[in-house]
Amino acid sequence: xxxxxxxxxxxITKRGQNVTFRCDPISEHNRLYWxxxxxxQGPEFLTYFQNEAQLEKSRLLSDRFSxxxxxxxxxxxxxQRTEQGDSAMYLCASSSTGVNGYTFGSGTRLTVV
Amino acid sequence: xxxxxxxxxYQHVQEGEDFTTYCNSSTxxxxxxxxxxxxxxxxxxxxxxxxxxEVKKQKRLTFQFGExxxxxxxxxxxxxxxxxxxxFCAVPGGAQKLVFGQGTRLTINP
Numbered sequence: 001x002x003x004x005x006x007x008x009x010x011x012i013t014k015r016g017q018n019v020t021f022r023c024d025p026i027s028e029h030n031r032l033y034w035x036x037x038x039x040x041q042g043p044e045f046l047t048y049f050q051n052e053a054q055l056e057k058s059r060l061l062s063d064r065f066s067x068x069x070x071x072x073x074x075x076x077x078x079x080q081r082t083e084q085g086d087s088a089m090y091l092c093a094s095s096s097t098g099v100n101g102y103t104f105g106s107g108t109r110l111t112v113v
Numbered sequence: 114x115x116x117x118x119x120x121x122x123y124q125h126v127q128e129g130e131d132f133t134t135y136c137n138s139s140t141x142x143x144x145x146x147x148x149x150x151x152x153x154x155x156x157x158x159x160x161x162x163x164x165x166x167e168v169k170k171q172k173r174l175t176f177q178f179g180e181x182x183x184x185x186x187x188x189x190x191x192x193x194x195x196x197x198x199x200x201f202c203a204v205p206g207g208a209q210k211l212v213f214g215q216g217t218r219l220t221i222n223p
Contacts, residue, residue, distance in 0.1 A: 031209055042119075042201050042213030043156065056208050091155060095209075101146055101158030102211065 004105035006092050012111045013082055020078045021108045025094030032075050033102065034067055035091040036060070043091055049075060082112045115140065115206040119214030127222050132189040134217035136202035143205055145185045147176060150216070151198040159187075189219075197221050 005024040013019050025032050030051050035043035046065070048056045051072035064082075069075040079086055089109050093102035118137045126132055136145065144163045148156040160169055162178035162185060169176045173196075175188045189196055199216040206212035 033210065035213075040215075040218075042203075042216050045206065045210045045212065048208065048210050050209070056210060100161040101148075102156075103158065104155040106155050 004092055004094050004103050006090075006105035006108050008108055009106060010109045010111075012113060015084060015112055016081055018078065018080045019082060019110065020076055021090055021092075021110075023075045023077070023092030023105060024073075025075070025092070026096075026103055027073075029094035029096040029099070029103070030072065031095045031097075032069055033093045033095075034075070034077050035093065037089045037091055037107070038087075046077075046090075079110075082110075084112045086110060087112045115204060115212045117202060117204050117212060117214045119202055119217055121217055122215060123218050123220075125220045125222065126192055128194060129191050132192050132196070132219055134187050134200050134202075134219075136185045136187075136204075136214055138183050138204060141182050143182075145178060146203045146211065147185075147187055148201045148203060148213075149198050150201065154198070156201060156213075192219070192221050194221050194223055 007022045032049040034046040036046055037043045045058050046061050047067045049069040052069050064080045067077045089107045091104050091107045093104045095102050120135050146161045147159040150156045160176050165182050166180045167178040173190045177186045199218045201216045202214045203211040
């Protein structure tokens with residue numbers, strides 16, 4: 001297992017378009033997180049899954065954002081009707097009970113033009 | 114919600130000088146984690162501190178958790194160019210999520 005994989009690495013989209021990102025966590029990890037990071041800031045929590053259940057969703061996440069983790073494996077984050085303010089690095093991380101710390105993926109950098 | 118203040122925001126040092134970043138919370142923490150993010154990279158987990166007054170070392174890095182479990186520090190002795198990056202502390206924000214500090218960006222003059 002090579003760690004947490006995210007796809008794509010970069011995405012440029014026009015305002016109003018929908019985008020979807022994928023995250024493949026470490027296979028033994030049952031917890032999966034999505035964070036958003038803008039320049040000069042720390043990662044901000046978006047949502048969290050334990051296995052396939054979405055257990056928490058940030059108030060930062062508007063109705064345009066949705067995340068899934070079917071079968072408790074990979075996860076997708078969809079942003080509908082993108083806005084320029086959505087431009088950021090979207091980071092996925094995974095962890096497991098008894099394991100300290102998150103393992104982050106390399107992120108998907110979204111640019112909305 | 115849970116917040117954590119991290120200072121300084123930026124630190125520029127000469128190679129070989131020491132570096133310290135501090136993390137402060139208004140509430141007692143169950144634990145605190147530290148991450149490093151290289152320029153253009155993603156956060157990488159360094160360590161977790163759990164016990165009051167705990168001190169842990171990783172080579173030239175020394176991590177400390179305050180006696181009251183409200184603050185923490187990361188100290189790097191004799192910085193090297195490989196230490197360049199942003200150092201984040203992260204604290205529990207409820208359930209299983211972490212709340213990250215704003216980070217301290219370390220740059221080094223070789």
